[in-house]
């Protein structure tokens with residue numbers, strides 16, 4: 001039986017001022033099943049990062065409910081939220097965000113050290129080994145390629161054994177060979193370790209690694225692909241939507257059996 005690791009219910013996120021509100025999320029309800037890989041796509045400004053930040057407790061929605069592994073984020077105080085983020089959620093950013101003065105191994109153990117724990121050296125070595133960088137433990141970020149830095153960031157995100165790993169355009173700054181390594185790594189985490197992964201990307205060939213693709217537009221989920229996800233299928237669906245947003249929505253609803261006309 002699959003369970004939902006993350007559920008989002010009626011999420012709205014409004015920024016700006018009362019006279020000039022910017023609605024980043026406009027009623028998003030969806031969930032991410034345990035042990036699945038979801039890609040979140042959509043035009044720039046469609047709310048992808050806001051969705052990820054709200055789901056990860058990095059940002060609070062204006063309205064709606066976020067549940068991670070059965071815990072409602074809305075019910076948590078600031079300290080509890082910080083602990084939940086630190087212990088149960090992994091996050092990978094486009095810009096890697098490694099500490100430049102620390103080695104790969106020190107970067108990986110940082111979340112545990114910040115939590116006041118002393119990570120066993122073999123756990124750090126195992127984390128680096130899992131991302132294919134066992135021989136780079138003593139290297140600083142400047143001595144690593146972009147793809148290697150991002151894999152260190154993935155190891156760092158996984159050292160606390162989070163229930164879900166969020167990644168916001170993790171391959172956005174990488175060339176295609178390095179992107180492929182990071183995507184294969186994310187795919188293997190799901191297939192071999194049952195990790196739940198939610199990744200924002202604008203690249204159809206990156207989305208093709210996922211089990212499911214959510215398409216956002218104007219802060220709403222407007223389409224969803226599951227099964228037979230290829231880069232061509234994803235690109236075709238996006239092109240269809242850009243050419244005829246209204247017709248594409250109707251097509252999506254019909255496919256989902258929600259409209260009979």
Ligand SMILES: Nc1ncnc2c1ncn2[C@@H]1O[C@H](COP(=O)(O)OP(=O)(O)O)[C@@H](O)[C@H]1O
Nearest residue numbers: 015016022024043044045046047048049050051
């Ligand atoms: N902290 C913020 N303050 C004001 N506006 C924001 C903030 N974060 C996001 N927005 C706005 O919300 C919308 C969605 O942004 P974002 O989630 O970053 O989109 P995406 O990641 O899809 O490009 C955009 O119009 C953006 O300008």
Ligand SMILES: [Mg+2]
Nearest residue numbers: 048049050168
């Ligand atoms: Mg973004």
